[in-house]
Amino acid sequence: MRPAHRFATASFAALSLALAAGAALAAPSPAPIIPVPAELTPGRGALAVRSGAVISVPAGDAAALFAARLLAGQVKQTRGLDLVAQEGGAGIIVLIRDPSVSAAEGYVLTVTPKGARIAAKDDAGLLYGAMTLAQLLSPDAAFGRPVKVPALTVRDQPRFAWRGIMVDVARHFQPAESLKPLIDAMAAHKMNVLHLHLSDDQGWRVEIKRYPKLTEIGAWRTPPTAGEAPSAQPYGGFYTQDQIRDLVAYARERSVTIVPEIDLPGHAQAAVAAYPEIGVFGDRPPVSVDWGVNPYLFDVDQPSLTFIEGVLDELMDLFPSTYIHVGGDEAIKDQWQSSPAVQARMRELGLKNEHEMQSWFIEHLGQYLASHGRRLIGWDEILEGGLPTSASVMSWRGEQGAIDAANAGHDVVLSPAPTLYLDSLQSNRADEPPGRLSIVTLKDVYAYEPMPKGIASDKAGHVLGAQANAWTEYLVTPSQVRHAIFPRLDAVSEITWSPKDRRDWSGFLNRLDIQRLRYARQGINAADGAFAINFALDGGRGAALRSGQATLALSTQTGFGQIRYTLDGKTPTGRSALYGKPLKVPVGTTVRAAAFAADGRPTAEPQSFDLGRNALLTRSNTELTACPKGALGLRVPLTSEAQADAPAFNVNLFDTCAMYPAAPLDLAGGFEVKVARVPRHYGLAADTDKVRWHYNATRFGELVVRAGGCEGTVVATFPLPDPATADNRLKFQGALPSGTGDSDLCLLFTAPLSGPFYAVEALALTPRSSN
Known part of the structure; x- marks a missing residue:
């Protein structure tokens, strides 16, 4: 059988009608469905749908009526048509129960010139069939116009049972209302698990009535400033139990299960800050402001276990999900190793080491959950x-954990870093929000296969599915979280729902082009980095400046669309010059470009590359590289809780050093460097000794500029001001000695490790005088 996505493309193209000028109906091409269905068979003719069309459901079927209303709401939002959902009667669209549709969550959608019929045996199937039809009813850029849906039959069902996304609401709290649009998008894409990371060192986010201090104290932290002094305003928030019940009900209506996670035995600092007696040593730490790995653990004595069981009791009351996630990750065992009481407990239990202690701890909680009809899942x-x-195991440190667990007979969910970690940046563009600098592109996510090769064929049934994760150490606002998730969520939906042999990258991009229009109409700020223009200057900046001519290559990450450009400063349109090969243009030109879809729409905001002399002599933060002995690993905001429009900087946590590569020193007589001071608040645990210390000759350290790399000649040294009194954005200017050709400029900060660290915001070379 031919893959359904190719069949769909061909059939829809064949069925596209050449409508007469002024005709009211627009014909779609190709089938704009994400995730691609398991099977699609074309029919003859097309169904015309206009405002006022009726969607009918059986009388008394509340779930079918909800699916019909959701269908009507989606079509109103994404196409501008007003459909009417009603119980009983004859509608042009009908939702019915059909026990012959045997697959759980499966459906059959039949479209003929006379009407559309969605059949399923369960609530989820009806909902997913409705969401497929909603996409067919918004197949192009037209809005408010009737639509013709080519006749077809879709028989669809999921490949995996677990099709999820995790949102970390512990590091940066995401209001409950901000999660509802994500749940809507999950339902539209047939995703069914929203995993909420509700506790960590930096915050406890769910109300537990028998332990009120978890939110009175544990939900709030006092973040550092760039001078390391505490902020005047605490940061935090939590969900009341009523808010959780409302969110769970909202998700359940959309066939989304919310799986709660309370992280233990590690990542426990916020809980121990609220109730020190459940910690190992009984001391009360502050709620952590340090990202990364912190040392606080739950104790293993009975009072601590009783406390945790009380928390689980209330979680089970709030969340009806089969699975309860207990974390288990990054629990460094230093406190257990140092505690005589814990060591005595290990001897009493006959445990050889702290890893076995954690296994016993997790097993105890697993049995407790099982006694209440629930199942435990944790990180690998x-x-x-x-x-x-x-x-059950959620494998994040690659796939080996899932392979080992599945082969041993345990259920697993694939969630490997970095591929399914959506806090990783989507591109290396300067407008990316904060996150991890390990670039995970849309194509990287789409290419992931959730069934690892190392799992034995008779154990494949233990693979529940896959899940993407959006950690929020650096994602502060709901807008930033949505930017990180969309449109990579589309790729996750397809790799978890669609048969493997139905997936096709080119076809996916065509369908995603239409989906991105829907996102715009829904107010979802999906990232466009996969479709925006990237510029590559051939031969380097120095060569361009010396010759007066530049060769500039244009591309996009996905290759989707036709690239068009202008050289006169005007915004490119679908009629601008078509890019075919690298442009050879004079220095001083500004190239503006965008990629365009087949109908003439730009696929992303137009981008510019300034080839002026001053611009070529300047490198922004994202154009700098790491020093030879380090690596830029994070993109961080200026302040810990900075909002979406605040600047962000690529940094190396282990060495505050950056490089301006191939600086044309023969053309530069001086420089101006802009510097940003950012908080140093990272829990590095065993990696602390990897942080490089540089001797500081003055109290607060210096900025040292070297030509010829980090072992080259010192050309300038600037004492850094007192962080407690100086602004956190600084400027330094200096002269450069005469040089020849291109040479790396190294910018090293020697600030004490006990204080904040520094990032280069931009380095501009000033032209050498011709006199």
């Missing part, structure tokens, strides 16, 4: 020390 560290018999 719960494999260390022996996997408890009751546990």
